[in-house]
Amino acid sequence: MTTPAWDPAQYLRHAGHRARPFADLLARVPDLPGDPPRIADLGCGPGNVTALLAARWPTALITGYDNSPEMLDKAHVDHAGPTAGGGRLDFAPADARTWTPAEPHDLIISNATLQWVPGHADRFADWVAALAPGGTFAFQVPGNFSAPSHRLMRSLAHSARWKDRLADVLRHEDAVLAPEAYLDRLTGPGRTADVWETTYIHLLQGEDPVLDWVKGTGLRPVLTALADDPQAREDFLTEYRAALREAYPAGPHGTPFPFRRIFAVATREA
Known part of the structure; x- marks a missing residue:
């Protein structure tokens, strides 16, 4: 899988829809x-969604971590600094494949990121162990890797014209686990877990809005x-x-775009 270069402006074009699962x-x-x-x-x-944490916990000391310099630059400019409730919002570079907190945390949260991290469930034990008593680990990941948007992308990347350049750059259906598997990995002595899934039907506007959406996320490795x-x-x-x-025809009010997501919340006993 190719490590993608990110474009904050493209990603934020659908910020409202993307923020809803985090909320x-x-x-x-x-x-x-x-x-x-x-x-x-x-x-x-x-x-943009990290800032929602400060709205929920106004006094919190919040650090957003990312491995994209472009994303971090945008976050610093738009959101870093003291918060209205007396807390603070900071941002720092880190890779989720290796990041481990240096001190106990009350909340470790991740929004639509872990699907980019092979073997991410193997990190759960470290993150849960880093929670303060009564603390929570929570995340959501896309569960739509079998949807037309991703199947068509992979099929085209593996076609005769593109396979030599693109066959190995995209994620596959095993990028995330089944909800039951996440529940199994998060449930254990001294902690409780809640796992669920939701399919959103986003009504997208504009010309070729599904393409515009994936240009900000899933298509980044190809780009x-x-x-x-x-x-x-x-040409691609x-x-x-x-x-x-053809897969997502426009309707009279916009283009319906079904998007399944998987959620998990694990809380350590106080």
Whole structure:
């Protein structure tokens, strides 16, 4: 899988739809034990949803972590600094494959990031062990790798024209686990877990809105791999655009885009 280069402006074009699962996840996180609470946001991106943590816990000391310099720059500019409730919002580089907190945390949360981390469930034990008593680990990941948007992308990348350049750059259906597997990995002595899934039907606006959506996320490895060949990049997008138009036809009020997500909240006993 190719490490993608990120474009904060493209990602934020659908910020409202993308933030909704985080808000739904946040609603299931219980009160935190610390005063002020210490919070880590793994894969904070441009920081727009990290800022929602400060709204929920105004005194919290919050650090958003990401491995994209572009995303971190945007987060710093738009959101870093003291918060209205007396807390603080900071951002720092880190890789979720290796990040381990240096001190106990009241909340470790991750929004649509762990699907990019092979073997991410193997990190759960370290993160849960780093929680303060009564602390919570919570995340959501896309569960739509079998959806047309991803199947068509992979099929095209493996086609005769593109396979030599793109066959190995994309994630597959095993990028995330089944909800039952997450529940099994998170449930154990001294902690409780809640796992669920939701399929959102986003009503997208504009021309080719599904393509516009995936250009901010799932398609980034392809765009990165073809960045040095603008004509090849445009040729791939032309083929993919046509397939998406057939798979996701526009309706009278916009283009419906079903998107399944998997959520998990694990809380350590106080």
